[in-house]
Amino acid sequence: MNLHQGAVVSAPLMSERRVSVIGALLVAIGPISMALYTPAMTEIVRAFGTTEAAVKMTLSFYFAGFALAQLICGPLSDAFGRRPIVMIFMGIYVIASLIAVFTPSVELLIFSRFLQGIGAAVGVAVSRAIVRDLFTHEQSARIMNLIGLILSVGPAVSPTIGGLMLELAGWHSIFLLMLGFGFVVIIVTKFAMVETAPDRDPSRASPRGLFRSYSKLFRTPYFVGTALIMGLTSGTMYTQTTVLPFVLMDRVGLTPTQFGLGMLVQSGSFFTGTIVVYFLMRRVRSSRLVPLGLAIVALGSLALFAMLNIMPPTFLSVMIPSATFVLGIAFVMPYMMTASMAPFPHMAGAAAALTGFMQMTSGLVGGLICALIGDPVVGMSLVVPAMGLLAGLIWLVWRRLPEPKVQVRP
Template sequence: MLGMSARRTAIIGGLMVATGPLSLTLYSPALPTIVADFGTTDAAGKLTLTVYFAAFALAQLICGPLSDRYGRRAVGLAFFAIYVLGSLIGAMAPSLEILFLGRFVQGFGVSAGVALSRAMVRDQFVGGEAIRILTLINLILTVTPAVAPTLGSVILLMGSWHHMFLVMAGFGLAILALLSWGARETLPPENRVPFRPGIVFGNYRQLLSSPDFLFPSLLLGLTFSGFHGFTALLPFIFIDDMGLTPFQFAMAMLAQTGSFIAGNLATGFLSSRVPPSRLVTIALVSLVVSGIGFAVLPVLYPQSVIAIMVPVGVWMFGLAFISPSATAAAMAGFGAIAGAAGALTGFFQVGGGFAGSLAAGTLFPDARTALTIQLPVVAALTVGVALADRWRRR
């Protein structure tokens, strides 16, 4: 039987996508501990995030076209098996180099979550209904970042950071079980596209040459570069600079998750009542306010957790609005190559995260300086891209 209900698509897609942030937020409280255990630098610790993002972004470009050829379910099973392998490598890592390898393999496998969930939605839903399903996926996605930092802190209190990777492996095995027994294929055999280099590159060229695809994808990339930029910075500011314990850090992160949940609830309520362009406008206003907050509040109140978490929360509220709207807009006209379109939107999103975390870890002398400069710049660039897109559509 082909196809799934909206609820089943949202649950399975949401859990697949949640694996990506699980591998970040469960792990983030341990970054200073990992740096200390391996006797390395903060920059090297941040590079474990960068390696993960690089593999995550690039592997999507393979995963999407493979799913256009072999179907969403089979490719999902293969890639999440790779994710489990990477998690086990991380769990046994005796050195920073092996940890880099584990994070790379993890990122390669988990790329299926973003690419395939979006393709599964586009296979079955369009327009406002697609935005509603993508918003449901985002709501499910928020549960993992809410729980994972606290769980990671508890694991650190009870044992080693290596055990975090065993938890990740268990989550990957649960996704494999869900795909095996709970998922149905959404791509009919007659709609499948051959997996040949000429066709794959041709499809990507078609997508990249279309402004209707490119501008929403750039919005995704920029907003997520900001999100992953401060994700890489906050553990070092709160734990190293301000002296918070990993558990206190996890509690502070609840403000981020709460804002994202509130934004998703608001998006779900408004998606059937206002046009998608209005949702993007709300997101842009939020990003402007957040960017100003990042530039001003941490400077005025250098030892205040609230001064940092307020702009973080406002950014997450805006991200909840822009993510489903921009994703649906980018994929709307490309149902015949939904796997490639989902992969390329994911590449922009995760590639933005890669660029954001890399810039945060390498371009600035310390984490606090990066936070107060990088985030306002990203907010300004995002607004600039959105205004250019609106000018083009007139």
């Protein structure tokens, strides 16, 4: 299955390497803001004298803000440009982080996390749109993989850093670190990012423009399929973010520092997968890696279901299947992200935003279902495998769909 080439810029405004680094920085702020925070969740329960359910809401509201805001910031970047929208939304993130540092109650913490999600949402939409602005086809898939490679380092070490900071300086220091990260993104955007949005048109930010863009995307089965496949696979990582702290710390008995170190297994698996994909894409087309990745996801899904239902949870019985699942995601994402945006060069922000929304919404729904189930072990053993297997079934249908022509107007 070949992607349409679209218009290839002979002399791109930014190099592949530069786009990869800036894109990874923008994408990373979302998962890093979650991964840094997770070791502190049980401590925050004690600090505010509240319940686990209330603290879980800080993640749920973060997911909600992240998911919903993408639907706005993506088209806004199409209308007004990538750089100004990044600056505005990262300003929201910085303010929210400052509120979280000085929050006197869990209710205000929930609100600040919601604002953080809104601010961080700009990273996913804009980074992918920048790639589509400048590159397409296998070159785009290669950059998406490089972004994933660089991105895997941040979330890999973030739980470890969060756990160490929690024990050394308390949970407030975690939000101070997020505050600093927000300023770094603003500085890089100001001095290193080149504006790439083609044919900026403010009418695209109007309600009618938003409806026109998203209705076109939803009427394209090829796009909807890519969004669902990405959402159901990578969304499981967000789902696990809400339950793993309570599985590994409350049920298995890990300390926050041990939990942070233990998460290196999952992040290291994704890092390994992106390295393998990097070398494989030199020999085979990225589209051929998708079924292999989904097969690995299916293996991890079945292993997670079996191991958590046969024996009491242990670190290995939880993390080995989880790491297998994440390894498969690394094979799936580069091609599927490229395929989702290739037909829509003039509304890449909207396309990137909608795929990101599907990913976050899948994670949010998965986390909520786990919360409704009550037992985090049972929830993880049922919800995560179901999402992975459903993604594989959708791909079997999607691969037979006709590839749409490149759209020249939203």
